[in-house]
Amino acid sequence: MNTPHADRVELLRQIPYLSVLDEEALHALARATRTCHYPAGAVLLMEGDPCPGLWIVESGRVKASLLSPSGREHILALYGPGEVINELSAFDSASSAITLETLAETRLVVISCPVFQKLLDEHPAVAQAALKRLARYGRQLVATIADLSLRTVTARLAGLLLDSAMQSCDATMTRSQMAARLGTVREVVSRSLRDLERLGLIRIERERIILLQPRELAQLAERE
Amino acid sequence: MNTPHADRVELLRQIPYLSVLDEEALHALARATRTCHYPAGAVLLMEGDPCPGLWIVESGRVKASLLSPSGREHILALYGPGEVINELSAFDSASSAITLETLAETRLVVISCPVFQKLLDEHPAVAQAALKRLARYGRQLVATIADLSLRTVTARLAGLLLDSAMQSCDATMTRSQMAARLGTVREVVSRSLRDLERLGLIRIERERIILLQPRELAQLAERE
DNA sequence: CCCCACATGAGACTTAAGTCACAGAAAGCT
DNA sequence: AGCTTTCTGTGACTTAAGTCTCATGTGGGG
Numbered sequence: 001m002n003t004p005h006a007d008r009v010e011l012l013r014q015i016p017y018l019s020v021l022d023e024e025a026l027h028a029l030a031r032a033t034r035t036c037h038y039p040a041g042a043v044l045l046m047e048g049d050p051c052p053g054l055w056i057v058e059s060g061r062v063k064a065s066l067l068s069p070s071g072r073e074h075i076l077a078l079y080g081p082g083e084v085i086n087e088l089s090a091f092d093s094a095s096s097a098i099t100l101e102t103l104a105e106t107r108l109v110v111i112s113c114p115v116f117q118k119l120l121d122e123h124p125a126v127a128q129a130a131l132k133r134l135a136r137y138g139r140q141l142v143a144t145i146a147d148l149s150l151r152t153v154t155a156r157l158a159g160l161l162l163d164s165a166m167q168s169c170d171a172t173m174t175r176s177q178m179a180a181r182l183g184t185v186r187e188v189v190s191r192s193l194r195d196l197e198r199l200g201l202i203r204i205e206r207e208r209i210i211l212l213q214p215r216e217l218a219q220l221a222e223r224e
Numbered sequence: 225m226n227t228p229h230a231d232r233v234e235l236l237r238q239i240p241y242l243s244v245l246d247e248e249a250l251h252a253l254a255r256a257t258r259t260c261h262y263p264a265g266a267v268l269l270m271e272g273d274p275c276p277g278l279w280i281v282e283s284g285r286v287k288a289s290l291l292s293p294s295g296r297e298h299i300l301a302l303y304g305p306g307e308v309i310n311e312l313s314a315f316d317s318a319s320s321a322i323t324l325e326t327l328a329e330t331r332l333v334v335i336s337c338p339v340f341q342k343l344l345d346e347h348p349a350v351a352q353a354a355l356k357r358l359a360r361y362g363r364q365l366v367a368t369i370a371d372l373s374l375r376t377v378t379a380r381l382a383g384l385l386l387d388s389a390m391q392s393c394d395a396t397m398t399r400s401q402m403a404a405r406l407g408t409v410r411e412v413v414s415r416s417l418r419d420l421e422r423l424g425l426i427r428i429e430r431e432r433i434i435l436l437q438p439r440e441l442a443q444l445a446e447r448e
Numbered sequence: 449c450c451c452c453a454c455a456t457g458a459g460a461c462t463t464a465a466g467t468c469a470c471a472g473a474a475a476g477c478t
Numbered sequence: 479a480g481c482t483t484t485c486t487g488t489g490a491c492t493t494a495a496g497t498c499t500c501a502t503g504t505g506g507g508g
Contacts, residue, residue, distance in 0.1 A: 066366070068374035069447060076369070088366070091359035097366045120355070124348035127355060131344070134358045135315035141365035142290070142312070142321045145300070148372040149407035150292035153495070174455065183373035185496060190457060223293060376464070398485065409466060414487060430474095449508100456503075467492070474485075 005030055008109060011058055014082050016133055020125040032115045036108050044100040044108075051089035051096065053112040057081050060106025064098050065180065075180040076144070078103070087137065090116055091130070148183055151223075154192045156182045159221035161202065165211055172207070229254055232333060235282055238306050240357055244349040256339045260332050268324040268332075275313035275320065277336040281305050284330025288322050289404065299404040300368075302327070311361065314340055315354070372407055375447075378416045380406045383445035385426065389435055396431070420444075 008030040012018050021029065035058065038044065045052065047067065057079050064085065066074040076098060079085050089096045093113055111119070120127045147156050160182060164173070173181070179189045193209070196202045201217050203210045211217060232254040236242050245253065259282065262268065269276065271291065281303050288309065290298040300322060303309050309332075313320045317337055335343070344351045371380050384406060388397070397405070403413045417433070420426045425441050427434040435441060 066370045066374060068370075072374055074369065074373040076366070088359050088362045092356045092363075094359075094363075097363050120352060121348075124345075124351060127348060127351040128344060131351060131355060131358065132316045134355065134362065135312050135318075138312045138358065138362050138365060139316075139318075139321050141362060141369065142300070144369055145298065145365065145372065145407075146290045146292075148369065149298040150290060150296055175457095176455080183369075186456085187458085187497080188495060191495095194457085399487095400485080410486080411467080411488085412465060415465095418487085451506105451508090453506090454504085457501085459500090460498085462495105462497070464495080465493085468490085470488090472486080472488105474483100476483080477481080478479105 004035075008033065008035070011056060011082070011109060015056060015084060017084070017126055017129045020129055021123060025123065029111070029115075029119065033109050033111050036110055038102050038106045038108070040102055040104045040106075042102045042106075044102065045086065045096050046099050047096060049096045051086070051093050051113055053110055054087065054090040054116050055085045055100075056109040056111070057083050057085065058107040058109055060108075061103040062106060062108075063101050063103050065101070067099055072185075073180045074183045075177065078181075084133075087134065091134065093117075151221075153182060153184050153188055154195055155221050155223060157189065157192045158196065158201070158217045161196075161209060161211060162214065162217055162221060165214070228259075232257065232259070235280060235306070235333060239280060239308060241308070241350055241353045244353055245347060249347065253335070253339075253343065257333050257335050260334055262326050262330045262332070264326055264328045264330075266326045266330075268326065269310065269320050270323050271320060273320045275310070275317050275337055277334050278311065278314040278340050279309045279324075280333040280335070281307050281309065282331040282333055284332075285327040286330060286332075287325050287327050289325070291323055296409075297404045298407045299401065302405075308357075311358065315358065317341075375445075377406060377408050377412055378419055379445050379447060381413065381416045382420065382425070382441045385420075385433060385435060386438065386441055386445060389438070 005027075009026050012021075012026055012030055012033075018026070018029070038060075044055070044062070059081050062079045062085055064076045064079065066076065068074075085100060086096070088098075090111075090113065120130070147159070157178070160178060175189045175193075176186045179186045182189065193202070193204060196217075197204050199216075201211070201213045201220070203212055229251075233250050236245075236250055236254055236257075242250070242253070262284075268279070268286065283305050286303045286309055288300045288303065290300065292298075309324060310320070312322075314335075314337065344354070371383070381402070384402060399413045399417075400410045403410045406413065417426070417428060420441075421428050423440075425435070425437045425444070427436055
């Protein structure tokens, strides 16, 4: 009973944009999409590349980042199964502002630009849902700007730890990944973590970081 | 012939979102809006305030900014006549992420949340146009993040000078405003300007800054 | 078992940026 | 004119963050 087509319909149904579609439309959309398969470490898209359409993660893990000429990296977001990536380019069909790269073996469902545009034309409810989603995304970006320009690395780190703790599970990020997520470098994260430990707010263990005083941590994250 | 109503219709017609509306819809919308008047320095909206709807600048000047607890300010954008503000909250009707303040005596046309939502429901073309606009706004935010996290103040300043030069006219910003726009402080802008002058890329005059070598300036802005 | 790749911690140092303090210049007001 | 207010430039200083380097640790694969 689990045909590839049925699987794809289920995946599409989970997407906030598309959950408003009826069965027929979902099946039609599933037929108009294709699935791509990438190894770990594949570059899906680089800054300036033309828009390939909307991508949905079926399995695996994808990193969205900004790169500086000297090789420093700022990770904007990490995506897992059921998440939509490359939204910005998909809506205005312009060249990408970010770089997308797989962190693990990954399967993506691709909705090409024309198909997506047709979907928006024919289903105003999808456009409405997408507006809410884009607005939410914009808020996240604004919050990131506030962090970068007005807060210290330690404060941002406190926030990141709280966020990771909330998101259930596999918060197994390396220091380098945390650093890139915060817009800084490995060593600074190392030191900031140690500072937080000295303050008694966290405990650093072998494989995980335990939040001893979430409230104080949140307070520190709010402060400048 | 210039009744207030006709003026308002003309203003609405200029907005990218709304230019797709026919005459009848424009007039209906104009009737459903009201105009508000504020003195210079008025706080229109603070971080966390509920969404008052979509605002369009009829005359005057408005500043969108982020504030830190210690009083530092990061200016996200400055708006003038014909520009739309408070877009993010208007689309998801959530509380504001930014602070809006008038820099001069200002008249705003207000489209309340329910009216705007109704407009989106009844005119899918508006929703489509708004999607493009929001995507564009998202790109700007991403570019700002790249600047803050990967570039020096001097590089960002070079970019700001080029932007201001392109936008026609009254680039009469004070150093403090430039600093807030770049996410830094007055003194640093002062020094960076001097550095650029020493490099022969600009000349600082009484009332304006002359770009002597726009190409080199652009190159410097691109670099880290 | 050893070796290699990679993650981590830490010290020493450099640098970009922010803060403080002060003084001159311009603009506006009464 | 006098006065205040605001904007500005500058030097001296502090601090947050980034760079460089090396030692340690750990786990997997031949």
